[in-house]
Amino acid sequence: MAVYKKTYQPYEGALTARWARLLVIPRYAFEDLHRRRFLSIFFVCSFIYPLICAVIIWVQHNASALSLINAQGAEHLISINVVFFLSLLGWQSMMGLFLAAFVGPGQVSPDLANNALSLYLARPFSRAEYVLSKMSVLVILLSLMTWVPGLLLFGLESYLEGWSWAVDHARIASGLFFGAWIWILLLALLALALSAWVKWRAAAGALMFGVFFVLSAFGAVINGVVRTNWGHLFNVSYLVGSVWVWMFEGGQPTTNGAVFFRAPRGETLPLWTSWVGLSVLALICLYMLARKIRGAEVVR
């Protein structure tokens, strides 16, 4: 029967599994993102740096390639070590911040601005599942930008250098993976919380940058005025950087962080303060989400 001739009828067919419904929102979100040409180009461009890193690793282990361009001994210019991978993570994470600022607010604010939340939550779909589904869009994109290329490069280096290198530097691999996850979860929570709060995509994107750049400037002002280092607690990239250094090197660091995520020498705070600072930020985001992601607003 032609579709326009059909009338209302109950649905008696099979239903999808509960976990499968979690993938519905990300699928629609990726379809939308695919249509936004700027974001697609930006996403592709974000792989340029890992590609350059891959070329460097390959050239490092191919003396013949260096001799072809008369650059014998160039392999000693760049070392494949903690700094190399920290820099990769730092650069990719900063690209991730831009992507999250463009993509993240568009996940939640349109739903809140047009009261669509009640429609989502009137279905067998909980608030936690809604947040997880929306977060998963950013988690997938940022994973592809950070720890996935990081581990692939680590694997390439291990393959070319020998597996004993991989064993000796296993902490780099775990640092890449867990360090990236900390950043990804923080960004995803922040993007959703800010967009839920301001309900305006552009303003939420701007606020994302505000949290990172304005707060760090505020922290620097506190440091300057009060002559202390505790102002760094407002600097999210400092907090993340100090945690990364510990993850990559443990208690005896040889470096003070990576690009954009560096702690000035001599201005370090105890590591636990960084953990506390990041946890507080995550909890604030969760609180903001819990207040705003509701089927119906309660007027007390």
Next chain:
Amino acid sequence: MAQELAPVIELDGLEVRFGDRVILKGLAASLTGRSIGLLGPNGAGKSTLLNTLLGFHRPSAGTARILGRDIRREPRAVRSLIGYMPENDSFIAGMSGVRFVRLMAELAGLPKAEALERAHEAFFYVGLGEVRYRALGTYSLGMKQAAKLAQAIAHGPKLLFLDEPTNGLDPPARLRMIQLIREIRDRGDLHLIVSSHLLRDVEECCDEVLILKDGVIAAFCNLEEERRANKRFLEMETRGELNGNFVEAIRGLGCETAPGVQGRLKVVLPEGLEVRRLYEIAAAQDVQIRRLNHRRDSLEDIFLKAMEAADGRL
């Protein structure tokens, strides 16, 4: 037939508080109708009741069951039975109508292909077939209302919550919406809860009415029974003063009567007695009946009675 009598919604001492304010005060009722109207003035608790049944608010005491499922213990199962058309604008502005409905159907558990097919069907059914690929943000108010109805029915729910379904509609659009609701009701596949402040809408669509006032149930009636009772209640006016023999003869038929002034008489007919018999007796008694009306106790009367405070004021 037994299914008809099974309660659709059971309210079991349901209480909802927002802070110190008690919004729903221990509601207790068993609603069995195919189409149930929810009436009440602003602030009576209609929307809070719907939102609580949907699991948006947690009851502070008591509970409710929808088609036998407890809203506290099985909120997910309850929501899988429900289709919800909210009162306010609810959509995703940048999305096309059919994609939006498909998304909602998929979230309700329909597989991709079925969700797409039913989204198209639902759009044609509510009369938006031609605009289903347009962005929802460009729809008129009437079209948005229809799109909300489409997303509420696309997944084939067992119970449909319609919150102010004719809000802001012009008369033709309102008629179309009422027609759709009645069509869905008359198919008998699902139950309807229509929350509205428009008595006419409820009267046209519902067979049971629950009237709320200040968070308590002010009245609960079966409109069909009321209508049936009204059909037995007559108001008669005869020419000149009432003839005592005429009244006696009517009583002889088993009618209850209440004579008034200036030839007026109220009559309650017994079951099975046809109005024609009154005319026959009037002819035999040489009484001229000038007016004979079925008394119509409208929903408005029922609503106003329910709203009357203890001191008799509204």
